[in-house]
Amino acid sequence: AASVYDAYKIYGTGDEEIRALNGVTVGLRRGEFTAIMGPSGSGKSTLLQCIAGLDELTGGRVLLGTQDITNLNPTQLTFLRRDYVGFIFQSFNLVPSLTARQNMMLPIKLGKRTLAPGEFDEVVQMVGLGNRLDHKPKELSGGQQQRVAVARALIGHPPIIFADEPTGNLDSRSSGEILQFLRNAVRSRGQTVVMVTHDPMAAAYADSVIFLADGRLVDSILSPTP
Amino acid sequence: AASVYDAYKIYGTGDEEIRALNGVTVGLRRGEFTAIMGPSGSGKSTLLQCIAGLDELTGGRVLLGTQDITNLNPTQLTFLRRDYVGFIFQSFNLVPSLTARQNMMLPIKLGKRTLAPGEFDEVVQMVGLGNRLDHKPKELSGGQQQRVAVARALIGHPPIIFADEPTGNLDSRSSGEILQFLRNAVRSRGQTVVMVTHDPMAAAYADSVIFLADGRLVDSILSPTP
Numbered sequence: 001a002a003s004v005y006d007a008y009k010i011y012g013t014g015d016e017e018i019r020a021l022n023g024v025t026v027g028l029r030r031g032e033f034t035a036i037m038g039p040s041g042s043g044k045s046t047l048l049q050c051i052a053g054l055d056e057l058t059g060g061r062v063l064l065g066t067q068d069i070t071n072l073n074p075t076q077l078t079f080l081r082r083d084y085v086g087f088i089f090q091s092f093n094l095v096p097s098l099t100a101r102q103n104m105m106l107p108i109k110l111g112k113r114t115l116a117p118g119e120f121d122e123v124v125q126m127v128g129l130g131n132r133l134d135h136k137p138k139e140l141s142g143g144q145q146q147r148v149a150v151a152r153a154l155i156g157h158p159p160i161i162f163a164d165e166p167t168g169n170l171d172s173r174s175s176g177e178i179l180q181f182l183r184n185a186v187r188s189r190g191q192t193v194v195m196v197t198h199d200p201m202a203a204a205y206a207d208s209v210i211f212l213a214d215g216r217l218v219d220s221i222l223s224p225t226p
Numbered sequence: 227a228a229s230v231y232d233a234y235k236i237y238g239t240g241d242e243e244i245r246a247l248n249g250v251t252v253g254l255r256r257g258e259f260t261a262i263m264g265p266s267g268s269g270k271s272t273l274l275q276c277i278a279g280l281d282e283l284t285g286g287r288v289l290l291g292t293q294d295i296t297n298l299n300p301t302q303l304t305f306l307r308r309d310y311v312g313f314i315f316q317s318f319n320l321v322p323s324l325t326a327r328q329n330m331m332l333p334i335k336l337g338k339r340t341l342a343p344g345e346f347d348e349v350v351q352m353v354g355l356g357n358r359l360d361h362k363p364k365e366l367s368g369g370q371q372q373r374v375a376v377a378r379a380l381i382g383h384p385p386i387i388f389a390d391e392p393t394g395n396l397d398s399r400s401s402g403e404i405l406q407f408l409r410n411a412v413r414s415r416g417q418t419v420v421m422v423t424h425d426p427m428a429a430a431y432a433d434s435v436i437f438l439a440d441g442r443l444v445d446s447i448l449s450p451t452p
């Protein structure tokens with residue numbers, strides 16, 4: 001569903017140079033749930049954002065779906081992402097002036113997708129925010145904001161979902177609900193999920209785990225649990 | 227070191243009323259490490275911010291140190307907190323225009339404390355940010371930003387440290403370093419630590435754990451591990 005070839009993302013120059021990605025080649029299979037783990041600062045968020053077309057590589061190529069997106073301009077990328085990608089940001093990126101409901105519906109309103117009856121309610125029910133929908137982000141707890149960000153990416157069932165630490169602020173019950181939903185999205189609907197996580201319990205829901213360190217792929221394991 | 231008596235924090239009115247704190251009485255002993263756990267939205271961040279004087283109660287009383295702070299005005303609270311409290315926010319609250327180093331040193335610069343030689347380096351070394359000090363928050367990974375927020379609260383060894391999910395974005399090695407440091411601050415320096423966490427592994431570093439649900443204290447256990 002997505003891949004990068006010899007991907008480089010370099011900030012600064014000379015002594016100041018930081019290689020957030022230092023030659024990464026990885027293919028993420030369609031209809032699979034892949035977890036990405038690694039130390040803080042190892043390039044996980046950078047990799048996710050470059051594959052999803054939210055950030056540009058310094059070198060190398062990106063394929064999203066079957067399309068080489070390496071040299072698309074921001075407008076073309078926005079159109080492609082709108083109906084194809086759901087993205088859960090590590091720092092949520094909610095719109096402060098919109099309510100939880102409006103934040104969740106934003107990709108649908110901006111895109112071409114239409115929701116089937118019950119689709120909105122199903123996701124809202126799963127993240128457990130039924131009674132907070134008309135509140136703005138500043139009136140929500142950290143974990144409630146995270147769940148709005150999760151719902152926004154899942155409503156409308158986009159073919160590929162990128163999740164950057166989607167359960168970092170959640171108790172084990174809320175986390176379990178979301179991870180189970182992501183797994184079902186893959187098993188029953190054929191969606192593709194790529195999730196960065198620090199939590200081995202969350203990684204256990206995935207079909208495979210890839211490990212980054214210092215901007216490089218250093219290891220991978222298949223099906224950590226059946 | 228801090229306590230609340232019959233604390234209420236209520237938002238909205240009538241049907242819309244949310245009781246973030248619904249009659250909480252708890253004492254946090256000096257020189258101890260207390261963890262606070264509970265479901266997302268149960269009132270943990272609210273409790274922490276009200277005890278630390280960052281937010282006002284709707285009803286009830288707060289003691290910080292030996293002082294009743296319930297009715298102090300914002301200026302008085304700022305003076306009290308400046309040299310007495312270190313606070314690690316769930317969403318970090320870093321100043322975007324300042325570098326990591328400047329963010330960490332802000333409480334010291336604003337307050338009366340002076341740093342002993344080596345104190346800054348010791349904390350920077352522990353959080354592992356030695357080579358990122360001159361970067362601004364937007365040039366740092368999520369976990370690096372969290373570590374700046376942690377360092378800012380620990381430099382200068384304030385008598386009481388409030389930590390709201392300090393390891394949510396960190397891998398197990400970085401988390402372990404910080405939790406060990408917090409435990410040492412309590413064991414060897416007599417500081418007081420109050421930490422909200424969703425992670426049972428983190429709670430295991432504490433001397434006791436208190437549990438919130440729906441704005442109430444529902445349970446507590448002493449020394450989850452020796």
Ligand SMILES: Nc1ncnc2c1ncn2[C@@H]1O[C@H](COP(=O)(O)OP(=O)(O)OP(=O)(O)O)[C@@H](O)[C@H]1O
Nearest residue numbers: 139140141142143237246266267268269270271272
């Ligand atoms: N300004 C506000 N207006 C209305 N409700 C609010 C406001 N601030 C917080 N709340 C509500 O108060 C409740 C408790 O919030 P709090 O942030 O203390 O939860 P928490 O236990 O820290 O949750 P999490 O684990 O998700 O961080 C939540 O239901 C939240 O939506």
Ligand SMILES: Nc1ncnc2c1ncn2[C@@H]1O[C@H](COP(=O)(O)OP(=O)(O)OP(=O)(O)O)[C@@H](O)[C@H]1O
Nearest residue numbers: 011020040041042043044045046365366367368369
């Ligand atoms: N704009 C920037 N300028 C300079 N360095 C940057 C910039 N953005 C990111 N970096 C650096 O690139 C490296 C990788 O960052 P990235 O956010 O991908 O890490 P991560 O694996 O997601 O970490 P975490 O687990 O802490 O979220 C980090 O060392 C970070 O400081």
Ligand SMILES: [Mg+2]
Nearest residue numbers: 045090367368
């Ligand atoms: Mg990251």
Ligand SMILES: [Mg+2]
Nearest residue numbers: 141142271316
């Ligand atoms: Mg909270």
